Amino acid sequence: MEPKKISAPLSDADVLALKAGDNVLISGIIYTARDAAHKKLIELMEKNEDLPIDLKGQFIYYVGPAPAKPGQAIGSAGPTTSGRMDAYTPMMLEKGMKACIGKGLRNQAVKEALKKYKGVYLAAVGGAGALLSKRIIKSEVVAYPELGPEAIRKLEVKDFPATVINDAYGNDLYADGAKKYAR
């Protein structure tokens, strides 16, 4: 099956068109954030203060990239383990994030929140940092530069490949995939 082409901003309808196991190619804007940045964003949300980025309809990619060599938009940039962001993700979805990209298992609260707020969890191939960096054509730090690799970056991507793991219907590729090939 051909990969589906998707871009931000994502609507509820866009999210509902995706099913666990679908391959997608993302073009356009993706924001990055991992542990430290999520902690800061949630603290702002809890105080009802403005966020440095508008989450509505957006992708958040859990990544801490390597520094860019001269001539590169970004260094190697594969996903980090999403489970560490589980504590923060339901609130990110509540505030309008539509898709998160990482790798590895999500907990039940995240899967429930994806259903409730109509969001998807996508996996990029872990460790394919060099390959994935070539699909990122621009990178700009937009918040928390002091966090170095953990800063919030605004990326422009072209045909960035990912796979739907958890959709808005409660399906889970990690659970279904293993069942098929277990002996």
Add this chain to the structure above:
Amino acid sequence: MRELAASVISDHVAEMCQKANIYLGEDVFSALKKSMDTEESPTGKEVLKQLIENVEIARNEQIPICQDTGFAVFFVEWGQEVHLTGGTLEEAIHAGVRKGYEEGYLRKSIVDDPLYQRKNTGDNTPAVIYTDLVPGDKVKISFAPKGGGSENMSTVKMLKPSDGEAGVIDFVVNHVKAAGPNPCPPIVVGVGIGGTFDKVAVMAKKALFRQIGSKHGDPVFAELEAKILSKINDLGVGPQGFGGRTFALAVHIETFPSHIASMAAAVNINCHACRHLEREI
């Protein structure tokens, strides 16, 4: 007595830091390519294809295979005839890491205070350094940039002697099953059996330096390695956990004598980017 300058060590370390992050060992690369033949899942094959392409891009463009260029871990076998001059071993290694990670555009992934401030140290130091004093006049440095993802999926358990072989198998297989997609399969599994709580963990890490395709010297443990590998792949987790027959590329076991009351066991997982480099100076 042979004199060895700290600066020589630093220069080697700086080069090793970069090489290990850019060039995947031939044994690991071969194992990835060979698994294309045995993988049954089309999605699994597609993932393996991307991982192989990724290794080639890293080599051709001289960029890190993965953005997690890891905690710098060193095992140093210091020949007792060698006299270190011009600085301490720790300073020499740290200077090398600083240089290598800066010049190589590698990620600085270490924070100072592990619990409260967690401020990035900015230069990927300190390293984790194990040193053994050995006979002779050579210095052997083994380096591994150990990524956080796979490291986080590692564990130590004090089994009981009565748990036996079945207990060890269950411990390793169940632990790897729970880790699932998190450590970026296909994984390499280092297992330690014996020793103390701390020793067994280091053994499990040392096990990750073995060439993929090599077997344990004792045929009984070689058989155990094969058995555990087979059971892990039968879990069906597959490349990146999307489902398939290639969850692990290899299982390596290191053993050490044990206390009569204990059977310490440890699992140190490495992802498919099983990066390590050895050099004799």
